[in-house]
Amino acid sequence: MPSTQTLVQVIKAELKSAGLSYAQLARQLGLSESSVKRMFASGGEMPLSRVDEICRVLRTDFAELAGRVAEQRPELRELTLAQERAVVADPRLLLVAICCLSQWSFEQIVEHYSISPAEATRCLAQLDRLGVLELRPQNRYKLLVAKTLRWRPQGPVMNFFRDRVMHDFFAGGFDGEGELITLVHGQLSPAAARELVERLRQLAEDFARQHLQQQKLSEAEKRQYTLVMGMRSWLFEGFRQLQKPRRLTRTASSRS
Structure with missing residues (x-):
């Protein structure tokens, strides 16, 4: 910047x-x-x-x-494998880390969750040692990672969410106010796919900005939302088994 x-x-x-x-x-x-x-x-x-x-x-x-x-230090956009392992090893530490990524204050954390002030302080100190944030007097902190931190795709945190969280998330009806679920399948060139991925990243950053801008609203005016996005080159296994073998394109030399 x-x-x-x-x-x-x-x-x-x-x-x-x-x-x-x-x-x-x-x-x-x-x-x-x-x-x-x-x-x-x-x-x-x-x-x-x-x-x-x-x-x-x-x-x-x-x-x-x-x-x-x-x-000012450049914001980290990805943690090391060791950092992720340490964060996910303690559920309370992971919760406090997620709260800090959402810019929650120390007071908000202990008010909303069954975490004592001593436990919250311990977690903040550990996140400071891990380089996730810089702990300041009176349990204030400065994030050293980006709000749109990218968890490692096959790392400890994403594996935790796959095993423990994803089913709970997708079990919802996605039919409430401000909720949406959609599934789109198609064929794209790699260049077009990269362009779409970049636009999705921008959307995630917009979500993060909206969150920060609305911090001043009262708790009664806000609701918890979670945005999950994913895009990969993939076809459901059950459909893949029904695919016909691809025919090889004959070259000019093979036809002569």
């Missing part, structure tokens, strides 16, 4: 930590809320003079923000 974009992300994080909305920041800066939103939007412009003004509102300085930009 370019340094300018990273700076904007750091400022957004600081605003969230300070509990300042765009509307409140706009009033402090003497701007309209729409102007502030454009400034923080992708491709928006934020001159250094404006950064200085935002620093004043946040009661910090540019040097401190610049230091935090320098601390």
Whole structure:
């Protein structure tokens, strides 16, 4: 991510930590809320003079923000085999890891699940040692992995979900509000398949962005959703057994 974009992300994080909305920041800066939103939007412009003004509102300085930009590490998009084995070996650790990927606070975790504060703290500390997150004072944390973390296709976590979770997930009717299940089969060129896979990745990232943007909503306004996507070159075994043997295309030399 370019340094300018990273700076904007750091400022957004600081605003969230300070509990300042765009509307409140706009009033402090003497701007309209729409102007502030454009400034923080992708491709928006934020001159250094404006950064200085935002620093004043946040009661910090540019040097401190610049230091935090320098601390930014590229997000990991895949864990090592050893990391996955450690995460899946302890069901409570796996639960806390999934909650952290969803940006849940420490307080939300202990409120929603039968996990004591001591257990939750232990899990966060272990995830810190594993390099999944950076644990900060008062059980705050910074994720070191992408929200759209890719679990290894044949790794310990995906095998756990295949063995223990998939049946439970697909047993639902998928007929509730905001629910969908569909199955599409067809023949594509490898290039077209790669293009579709990339679009599916973008959809997963959009799901993650929507989740983060709606963190400020109350619990009564939200419901738990899980998005599962898969695409592979495959034909059901029962159908494959009914296929006729493919005829070999005769070449010009064999016909002569």
